[in-house]
Amino acid sequence: MKQNINLKTIAGIFVFLAVFLLAIFFSMIYLSGPGLYVYAEQLSEEPDNFMELGRSELENYPYIQKAVSSPGTEIKVPYKDVEVMKNIDEFGELLQSNETYFLKVGDDYYNIHVEWAD
Structure with missing residues (x-):
């Protein structure tokens, strides 16, 4: 027993x-864990201010391109890769110089988010 x-x-x-x-x-x-993430929120209406990129121009920013290709999906960015971070910074400066976070690619509009997660 x-x-x-x-x-x-x-x-x-x-x-x-x-x-x-x-x-x-x-x-x-x-x-998803800590790190840097990029995601694109597809918009149903045209925003007041936006930056337009052609599909070929978007190829210069591969992580932004991935985000635009999969709206709403968080794309993890390898933030320890210096070249990748330079590329993300360059894209951020491009958005800032246009005073917007909205992007037009083809006929679609996106709100681009670049965020750090803890």
Whole structure:
């Protein structure tokens, strides 16, 4: 009888740990984590002020291009890569010089977001 209780206790602890570890694993997969992210919010109306880029010009900014190609999806930027960060900074300066965060590509308008997550 005592051995039966010990086996049940051990089995219960094992099941609890397995479920706990699975929960941690899946939460790590679905949490985006800290870092720099770019995403494009597609707009249904033309904003008052926007910057227009052709598709070929957009190729100069690959992470912005990825964001525009997948509106609403956060694109993680490898912020430790100096060249990538220079490219993101260059795009940010371009937006600032046009005094807007709105971008027109083709017939579509986007609100461009560049954000740090903790």
